[in-house]
Amino acid sequence: MNLLEVNNLHTYFDTDAGVIKAVDGVSFSVKAGRTLGIVGESGSGKSVTAMSVIRLLDYPGKIMSGEVLYQGEDLVKVSEARMRSMRGNDISVIFQEPMTSLNPVFKIKKQLNEAIILHQNVSKDEATKISLKMLEAVKLEDPKALIEKYPHQLSGGMRQRVMIAMALACEPSILIADEPTTALDVIIQADILQLMNDLKKDFNTSIIFISHDLGVVSQMADDVIVMINGKVVEQAPIRKLFENPIHPYTRTLISAFLRTDIDTDIDNLQVLDNYEKENEKFDFKNFKELRQADKDWIEIDTDHFVSVNLK
CATH class of the missing domain: 3.40.50.300 (P-loop containing nucleotide triphosphate hydrolases)
Structure with missing residues (x-):
């Protein structure tokens, strides 16, 4: 189909x-x-x-x-x-360079939650749960610690995994x-x-x-x-x-x-x-x-x- x-x-x-x-x-x-x-x-x-x-x-x-x-x-x-x-x-998008897609002045948590709340109309707590679940799905270690970090604190591969998590969060x-x-x-x-x-x-x-x-x-x-x-x-x-x-x-x-x-x-x-x-x-x-x-x-x-x- x-x-x-x-x-x-x-x-x-x-x-x-x-x-x-x-x-x-x-x-x-x-x-x-x-x-x-x-x-x-x-x-x-x-x-x-x-x-x-x-x-x-x-x-x-x-x-x-x-x-x-x-x-x-x-x-x-x-x-x-x-x-x-x-x-x-x-329909969601992953771009070539995650560092230009992620805002350098906000933590990963805020950016993931913002995207989820915008599209799913859920509470902040529920959005955080979804964010942690998605970070785990893209095989990032210790999502609870990672979600409190800024983009520049992550490697290029980790940032791209975050972008994939964000893109797939709304399934x-x-x-x-x-x-x-x-x-x-x-x-x-x-x-x-x-x-x-x-x-x-x-x-x-x-x-x-x-x-x-x-x-x-x-x-x-x-x-x-x-x-x-x-x-x-x-x-x-x-x-x-x-x-x-x-x-x-x-x-x-x-x-x-x-x-x-x-x-x-x-x-x-x-x-x-x-x-x-x-x-x-x-x-x-x-x-x-x-x-x-x-x-x-x-x-x-x-x-x-x-x-x-x-x-």
């Missing part, structure tokens, strides 16, 4: 330099209990896509058209009051994780990824996992969409994408990773500049003849779609 459906979403930024089409006709769905990976280079539109879903766009960003259907309700059209009530309760149906491990070292990164996978099962939460790192996405996602220039160029279950990447950009993105399972050197790496050359080899003309009328997609295999557009 699709918990979230995004249909032909367009989000533009009207700047002095012209209109930037950050999200240009993006469509995808998130199934209940599954993780959707959104992968692409910096500037591909993946984060703006996610922020469009919950309408948290920086000025002058604006949703121009499209649908964001959450359990059948179009979030593009609901009132701001309704949207505020859904953020946290139904949302969808968790948006925007590059949640990029600012962490690789060992802590692995712990956080495992924690998120465990919590997904414990809380029966769907995840939208945003990353530029296909290696990380391969560990987290059930399904994946590949973005470039504000467009989705390929979408598939994660295994099918790695076994049979079709679009030139997807193939180049995958081949840009260093292979550690073979005896090679750095010259093995492809750079994304080769993308234009790959486009020249790809027979888009035949693909366009196969597509359905008025659609820019063809289905390669079950649930595996590729754009017939070059970019």
